[in-house]
Amino acid sequence: MEPEALEICPYNPHHRIPLSRFQYHLASCRRKNPKKAKKMASCKYNACHVVPIKMLEEHEATCVNRSSMEEDDTLSPLKVSLPSSEQNEHYPQTFVPQKLVCESDTGESEREETAAQKTFRPGK
Numbered sequence: 571m572e573p574e575a576l577e578i579c580p581y582n583p584h585h586r587i588p589l590s591r592f593q594y595h596l597a598s599c600r601r602k603n604p605k606k607a608k609k610m611a612s613c614k615y616n617a618c619h620v621v622p623i624k625m626l627e628e629h630e631a632t633c634v635n636r637s638s639m640e641e642d643d644t645l646s647p648l649k650v651s652l653p654s655s656e657q658n659e660h661y662p663q664t665f666v667p668q669k670l671v672c673e674s675d676t677g678e679s680e681r682e683e684t685a686a687q688k689t690f691r692p693g694k
Contacts, residue, residue: 580620581606592618 577592579585581599596618600607611626613619615635630636 577618580610596620 574588574590576586577589579587579595579599581596581603585595585599587595600610600620609622610620611623613621613626613630613633613635615630615633619629619633619635621629
């Protein structure tokens, strides 16, 4: 069996963590080192890539998890096609929610009202 690769913690270089536990370690080590955490930032392509804030832009430009497709997608706006009204003939254009009342609820509320009227009679 091959030993698992170890990663070095960005918050404490003495910490060597198996890759399968690295994300959990980052979260706990970030909480334990708040001063150092303020100076660090996570890569937007891989949250396990934690680098000093000053180096974040450089890291993201060369990040191995960055895809060339993302660059193409950011240049063009998101295109959404809405179904035409002809396709929606069977469905109402607006929806107004109605108050839903169960038959058992109406019976209970009527009993509660009559019980309240019987027990509370001011003036008698």
